[in-house]
Amino acid sequence: MFCSNPILIMNSDDPLPSSKACCSSTLGPALGLLTIRIWLGLRALATGIEKFAGSKASEAAVLIDGKPNGYGLTESASEKVYGLSHYHGIPEGLRSAFKAEPLLPGFSLDIYDKVLGPALIILGITVLLGILPRLSLFAMGLLYTSLTFGLILLKQDAGVAWLAIHIILIAMALIYSDRDKCVLLGRKW
Amino acid sequence: MKPSLAQTGSRRDFLKMGGLVGAGLVLGAPSILRAATGQSAPDAINVGFIGLGKQHEVLFNAVKNIPGLHFNAVCDIMKNRVGGAFSRIKNAFGNQPARYTDAEEMLAKEKDLDAVIVATPDFWHSRHTVWALESGKNVYCEKMMSNTLDDARAMVAAMERTGKLCQIGHQRRSNPRYLFTLNELLRRHRICGQIVNANGQWNRAVGSSQDIQVKASILPDKETLLKYGFGRPGKDLTLEELQHRFLNWRFYKDLSGGPISDLGAHQIDVFNWFFGMQPWRVMASGGRNYFKDREHFDNVMCIFDYATPDGGARAFYQVLTTTSAGGGYFESFMGIDGTINISERAAYTNIFREAGTAPSWDHLVAQGYLKRSAAPKAAADSSDAIASYESAAPETYELPGGLSKPPHQPHLENFFEAIRGKAKLNCDARHALESEAPIYWVNPAAESGQTIIFDTEHLHV
Known part of the structure; x- marks a missing residue:
């Protein structure tokens, strides 16, 4: 990753030994932007991965004196697992509510359901690593806006407010993106 | 799987009631009955259902989980239920069971059945069980064995006469x-x-506890209901009355034992x-x-x-x-x-x-x-303490653990394992009746207000 060290990129012709001033003026915004990107990236990545999470129930024979009992008494255990078979883009509760919304055609819901998880993972990675950071942030903003739209239809005000915080962070990151120094690929984009 | 042929030898000698306590002491003992030997264990057991109402659905939801079974035939006097059971089996297993509205016909035609599950109204249990046993089938019959002690005793006698297995649906015995x-x-x-x-x-x-109601158009007609015993001798019941007795047989004394029995x-x-x-x-x-x-x-x-x-x-x-x-x-x-x-x-x-x-x-x-x-x-300490x-x-x-299956499943598993010769029945008809016999005397005691002291006449099997 190319991470522009603010000290190294100072103009060597600078008449003043102002490395300290320069550092203080660029290091803070750079780290601030990095913090926002890490937050947004991890947030999207973790959310996307969780959409592949499920639980695996298992029954184990109860041990009596250290040996499996002969009566068939069992203890249930539930284990969290990840896998493609557990994928659920839109949570079931929301899905049924969305289906009842005339402004959301059923086919679009199916597409959205399939795309949401992978999109969150991909955008999480690109924002986190700084791959096409502006486009990635913009795409993430659109994704969260689309989620917000659905929640507005369902009158989920708390969810709308929560997503609005994400949008504000994304907007801040985009506005100050020219100060972003940690970019892996596509600095202009 | 071929029906069992051998007859278990000393079954009738197993219990000789010398007195109430003597008889009672064996209540907890499992049956010594085993399915006849010579059956190939891996073969599917062919199963038929007689009685396809609510209790059938409970049993089917348990029995469908048991491997090695093939559901060959279904029977009920209500055609709508027959269709429902047919669909359930077809959807779950792909095969099409034969459909009957008469149990005797089913038992006569279905020669390959190894087992019959009886979930009819109580007053039919005994006849269905005895017919099935005598036609060479092993029987799982819902409790209460019958609405009368004599009919319950006939079930025990048929089990012992035929040497076939007869498990009664006291499913807690296998829990x-x-x-x-x-x-x-x-x-x-x-x-x-x-x-x-x-x-x-x-x-x-x-x-x-309300009356069960179903739209009249899918219920059996008057002739059918009279043929299958839902009439009342000496009374000309209307179709509506007959249908009520058909759906709500648990309310009628000549059809059931009431809540204490149910x-x-x-x-x-x-x-x-x-x-x-x-x-x-x-x-x-x-x-x-x-x-x-x-x-x-x-x-x-x-x-x-x-x-x-x-x-x-x-x-x-x-x-x-x-x-x-x-x-x-x-x-x-x-x-x-x-x-x-x-x-x-x-x-x-x-x-x-x-x-x-x-x-x-x-x-x-x-x-x-x-x-x-x-x-x-x-x-908490308080002024009323x-x-x-x-x-x-x-x-x-x-308890250190639980049951991870429907509650009827272990009892049905026990029945099928016994048919395969791998287990003893946990509640054969004799042991079931030893336990059920006192229950038949609760309603008479309540009706008369008299304490009933049991003797062998009351409780013998």
């Missing part, structure tokens, strides 16, 4: 939680000490099974308190007396069909050292140790026989 409680906690470790009282209940709200049979069976004997007397009270137009009592309470090797014990049972209050359905065994409340529902199961007086159960917890529950809340009235709060425990 791992009940078996563990009886064999390990009560008998082996005697955690309750001397058991002096048992009590049980099945209380249902008015809302759960609900109480399961739990009074547990009393007799756990005590390992029949009671020596019963007293009872009952009334038509809410459903005044029903023939059976809607509220019944009864007390059985037992002469256990540890001393006298009483078992109180109530079945209330007007309120669900009081903690659901459970059986409770109260000893001087502890109490076990057990139920088919794990949520109603609790075990209590008398704090301060009973021997420690810590070693049982360490070995895995019991789990300690969260300590109950201590009773009188110290001399109070006992120390008992410690609470749980």
